[in-house]
Amino acid sequence: MRDTSRPLAFGPAARAVFDLSLDGMVFSRRSLLMALLVAAPVAFAVLYRVLSITHGTLPLGPSDLYALMIAIYWVRNVLPLAALFYATSLIADEVEGRTLTYLLTRPLTRASIFAGKFAAYLATTFTLALPAAVVTFFVLMTAPSAPALGPAAGDLLRDLGVMLLALVAYGALFGLLGVFLKRPVIPGLLFLYGWELLANLPGYLPRLTLTAWLRSLIRHRPAEEGISGLFQQVLPSDQSLAVLLVVSLALLGAAAWIFSRREYVLEQ
């Protein structure tokens, strides 16, 4: 018999919150929109194959197109956006829907609630992004003009890992913004399309961004125009991995700590 005077253990509590949150996240209008955005490269890849049959050799090779999708479309733009829209709303949605009370009055620690919700966010975004990347890779890299599949497959595994890491790192950051700020989306967008541009500057400034560390982990470097093409730095891979993991853990810890201590006043 469980001691009802004490909250549920962290693991089972987080799992219960995960189960509860997953349905709401996977089958939502937000997921439908994100699925369209995240899976768009699959459509581009199919279109590319059709065009390569009807028009012969295209100016952009299949591996170049795949590199663009990974480096520019997913890692730089869409995955951070997906993280922004999901992770900022982990707690904000409960506050807005005035349902947070129901969670907080259960015998669960607040850290386990945050952990369960973050795990549900990761499961949802992985479900949307990873199959799209795998399908895009095989559609493009099996084109007749594509290089050998074997060596490129190593990049696929690396790319999937970097996509996971991007969702974890940006999710941790925006999760923190979500528990800390009342309206976190605008600061999040400013971070993505303002602060993250520091990654294109020379010197040490790129080290203050997440995108510089993430793009250093992928091999694809599509040619870029302007200042980003001029100064783009590739940081050491081992450092990049360590920095991203440490930053993600620190941000998640901070988010869980703030959520555990913050008092939420629901508007009547």
Place this chain on the structure above:
Amino acid sequence: MTRSRLVLIAAMTVVGVGVIAGVGALWMNPARASVGPLAGEALILPKDSRFVMGFDVKRFTSSPFYERFASRDGLKPEALSQLEEKTGLNPYRDIDEIVIAGSPGGRKGAPGLAVAFGRFDLYKLGRSLETDGKATGTSHEGLTVYAFGDGDRDLKRGGLAVAFLDQSALVFGAKDQVLAAVSSRVRNETPLKDNTALMALVEKVRPGSTFWMVGDQSLLSSLPTSVPAPGASADGAATMTLPALTGLTVTGDLDPQVSLAITGEARDALAAKNLADVVRGLVAMASLQAQQKPELQQLASAISIATEENRVLVSARIPYEMLEALQPKKARAAEATSPKPHISR
């Protein structure tokens, strides 16, 4: 099972199948995974190379640079010219990318060993090489090696040879090196990967460049160690000592303008700073010539020099208009009248 779990499992199944297929392809394919911009197949190049360079022929031919300067002599890398002459391949039509490894001052007539990637009709090429009497085919470790010149008898003597690894890759260079590369390929060996100094430099190269080159310390030992100081007399009495470089990386793109990024690695931060100052001095001297040649002023402002720890980073972005302005007038006039070569595709 809830609907969301079902979706999750379906998605993970797709990813799992994809990963298994990818690992399978990696396992089954004799080619090794790439290192930076260096394709896995090119790791059969010799271990004792002192430089490695890559040239993306497809990007080059689709660049405005090719459109403007295609008729110039010396535009084509030597290995490509030799390959064209010996095999009849049209490098700009049949080859996508070429990787060359070698040592400066190596064997005469063989600029290094080259691995070219593209689309090759093995039957037609083999037949053409043998029936024209250009080369003698011989089997080596199950692959046909075409030796030029004296034929199979001199296979060990160091003439030129080509071997088609498959329909998408060939290796070209000195006969003994081609044979060694073929053996490495058959035995699934990666000799170039054992050259850790060079590989460390290759890993840092930005993939996707139109051309790139890395050289190690031994390559750079042949560079001059001093330059005349500004204002020095012709007898060269006053000179500036250049800090030694331990590594050099060059990458470049040609679209929409010529962009070059040169990274020199010095022994320490102080040496890097000194070297950067020397380069800045040279650029400043060029801009001093602006009165005679105003284009030099533009060129000087198109180059930026920075240091980062023990590295000197030189970046240049040169618009095509400036490149044309920098050419001698005579050459420009000849350029305007000469017809552009036709490239069959």
